Amino acid sequence: MHDYLSLTVAEKATRLDRWLAAELPELTRSRLQKLIEGGQVQVNGQLCRKKQMVVQIGDQITLEIPPTESLALEPENLPLDILYEDESLIIINKAAGMVVHPAPGHSGGTLVNALLYHCQDLAGIGGVERPGIVHRLDKDTTGAIVVAKTDQAHQHLQKQIQTKTAQREYLGVVYGAPRASEGTIDAPIGRHPVDRKKQGIVPESQGGREAVTHWRVRERLGNFTLLEFKLETGRTHQIRVHSSSMGHPIVGDVVYGVGRSVGVNLTGQALHAYRLSLEHPVSGEMIEAIAPPPPEFLTLLEVLRKR
Structure with missing residues (x-):
């Protein structure tokens, strides 16, 4: 079932996507941009597909929000090249061709599917759709990627990525x-x-x-x-x-x-x-994981x- 929201702009002129992101922090900016591009946003009763459109004080914004597609996350016994693991986190040397997390078109065979089999209590860490994922690697990019095994570790590692405490080379x-x-x-x-x-x-x-x-x-x-x-x-x-x-x-x-x-x-x-350096979210010690390049x-x- 679709949700419908009606909002009124009460600030100075700003871009439509930025204004929506500030008003609806529960939705990511990329999701809001897709809604705009998909014709699910109206400004003063007129369909608007331009995220950069400038909205003014008094403008009436209407959103149609379709339900998010639920992805079935199934554990799969797939090989993993583990560089480091303890009760808080796991660092994997990801192979080429492996998608990090399920998405439409890639419902199985992903790193998340493999991790759910390897780490029995991973489900739900940091969100149901992308459990434990702190950062990404493209499908065909190989190398070191860290995954959190607890919510505390997930928050700590995400902050390290944002503040550049964690280094990726x-x-x-x-x-x-x-x-x-x-x-x-x-x-x-x-x-x-x-x-x-x-x-x-x-x-x-x-x-x-x-x-x-x-x-x-x-x-x-x-x-x-x-x-x-x-x-x-x-x-x-x-x-x-x-x-x-x-x-x-x-x-x-x-x-x-x-x-x-x-x-x-x-x-x-x-x-x-090839190299991922980070601070352990519990002990505070620095961890350096070196991922050997693929053959x-x-x-x-x-x-x-x-x-």
Whole structure:
């Protein structure tokens, strides 16, 4: 059954999606944007599909909120490469091709399904839909990901991600050879204005969110380079978008890359979260998890070194 809300703007002019997010904190901004884009928001009786529309004092806003799709979370006995585990958290070296949590189109075979089998008491931690999940890795990005096993750990770890106490470092093979040996990309990221399935460099005035990526050269490989990335923020597809924006897309990235063959069959993009450093939510001790790169990543490096 759909819920209907009628609201009146009582503040100075601001963007529609931002105003709704402030008025309805129980709904995420991304969910509200999808409602706007889906034609479920009216402004003064007129359908509005533009999240950046500026609303004024006295405007009447009507929302139609469909029920959230319930996902059946079934435990599945799937192999997990466990880097660290105790009663508070577990750190996994995620394989390429594994989706982190169930969603329409990926109801099974996810990291959450595997964790529900491995950790019998995980269900409900931090929310029913994404139990224990603190941060994400793209489906075809490999490497270290931490999952909370208690609500206290979940809140503590999320705060560490937000305050940058937790550090995430990646290795990526890119096309081309950057002139500098290191650098920083500071460019806001948001939904691509044309292709809604992609992210892109989008000004903050148009809905982009701050995104900062530090990089340095680890090894030069002719027309390719092995880079190390360190994230300050955690936007969707951040490294992939930023690498592409500086003219050096990640090898194997069919969405933001160039699609040139490198002589190695890759499951996805050559991007690996190799180091995760965080403060233990109970003991306060620093934990550093190192995730060995998958065989195909190492094979790619060997092939490129021989060129």
